[in-house]
Amino acid sequence: MAGLLIDNIGSLVTNDPSLGDGPLGLLSDAALVVADGVVAWAGPRRSIPEGAATERVDAGGRAVLPGFVDSHGHLAFAGDRTAEFAARMSGQPYTAGGIRTTVAATRAASRTDLGGTVAVLVAEALRSGTTTIECKSGYGLTVADEQRSLEVAAAHTDELTFLGAHVVPPEYADRADDYVDLVCSTMLDACAPTARWIDVFCERGAFDGDQTRAVLRAGVARGLVPRLHANQLGPGPGVQIAVEFDAASADHVTHVTDGDVEALAASRTVATLLPGAEFSTRAPYPDARRLLDAGVTVALAADCNPGSSFTTNMPFCIAVAVREMRMTPDEAVWAATLGGARALRRSDAGHLGVGARADVVLLDAPSHVHLSYRPGVPLVARVWRGGVAAGEDRSPTPAEPSG
Structure with missing residues (x-):
């Protein structure tokens, strides 16, 4: 040879x-x-x-x-949230409200600038060993802006996730169900041809269980495979919904019950842990040891985004997972490589x-x-x-x- x-x-x-x-x-x-x-x-x-x-x-x-497989990233964005980070480090809690700040900046950005940001972050990740990376939409929250986000990211990765149900945008304040209807219809029609995955931020202040199920059903009907933001800010239905829909992964998984852990262990849904988010928000870390000991498949990802985890560095995430989440060095490396591939249902990476x-x-x-x-x-x-x-x-x- x-x-x-x-x-x-x-x-x-x-x-x-x-x-x-x-x-x-x-x-x-x-x-x-x-x-x-x-x-x-x-x-x-x-x-x-x-x-x-x-x-x-x-x-x-x-x-x-x-190469590291980073199965959770929000790379298609514009703007800066340095002030929000500094405020958190001064004692203010993280509530996910800053997402709307990034939405405004992303809508105002040009396609060239948006694509440039994705290119810089993908190259940055590659330098630290990440050879497969997932990218979500979710900072446009209009039909055109969500479609544009996926299209610019498609130049850099095949692992594209439609996250139109990230938060309810300001123009739909107090009309969350109307926004869900838009996501499930016109927005998905525009975005599904580019995406592989469908995701929802299932969390208080974002989307409840019924709304999450509606979006996932609509995505599955268009050939997309579910993954889910679940149980990050507090207990909720996210993990159970992820298992119910045979989602490839439930991501964050910070606040879970015994029933949630048992459901994950009995399923093929991967628990994707994002230590950069807890590091950057001073929130409690997920208990990786509890998940691993129960037989749950665990992945690690960087969760690169401008608000709660502005890093592309998987070695950093490995170090934090070992120090703060009670993973062994071997477990953390496996989770950052083959665990990430399992979360993307990839057999080649x-x-x-x-x-x-x-x-x-x-x-x-x-x-x-x-x-x-x-x-x-x-x-x-x-x-x-x-x-x-x-x-x-x-x-x-x-x-x-x-x-």
Whole structure:
């Protein structure tokens, strides 16, 4: 085979237990062969196939893992909410009302400016190792603006979610049901051809259970697959509705009952946890340990948005999840890679088994554990997406541990 050989890998996370140890399928002193944009072989260096590749990259004993799969993002927006963040850090609570500020700015922005913001954030995410990213609409809240948001995001990702039911816009104040009718009809007709997913912010101050069900039913009727903002600000029906609709994921999942946890564990709905939101709002973190111990499939995502989690950095989310949410380093890395792929119902991403898309991250560290062990340090040295290098190795000399 002719392709790329990544050789001399100190620790390789494959997320394929048939290839290595534990759920991460860990291999030491390993190598990886990429051909035609997919993984052609992975295993110990001593077993590299003859003539495996025409190009060789020496990993220098460093760690390699799958690209991060960020399954929850709000990248199509305009404007800035620095003042809101500063106010929260001064003691004011987060109530989600600032979404309307972003709606006004997004409506006023040009298509070029909106697309430019998405491009910058996707590139930023890629530099920190994110090779698959989801993007929602939800800051336009008119038929034309929601359609435009999805169209500009489509230039950067196939994982597009229609979130017309984000909040009720000002022109529909006190007429929430009328707005739901618009979402379920004209707005979905315009947006469904571009989107893959349908989402609703099921929360007090946004949309109640009946309204959420109505939007999800309308989306499913047009071929979209549900995912749901659920139980972020307090207890509510979101998790149960997500399971009821066989949603790919229930996102946030911060305030859950035993019944909610049991429902998730008995379903194929992934609990997608968004530690950046709690970090940025000083809200209680979800109890990942409780979910994992119950057998719930857990993903981690960045939730990049201008109000409550303005980060694209998945290594940061991994570190926070380990420190604040009682996840182990292995669990957090799995959740940020294969967990995210499960939340997007992707079989080609989040792992480095044979046939997977060759989304590969080289760390300037000997182990994936360093992602949480060395928080805030830019450890992503090189990224390949579909076998194509996204940039040069920024740290060619492997770091020697000290101290």
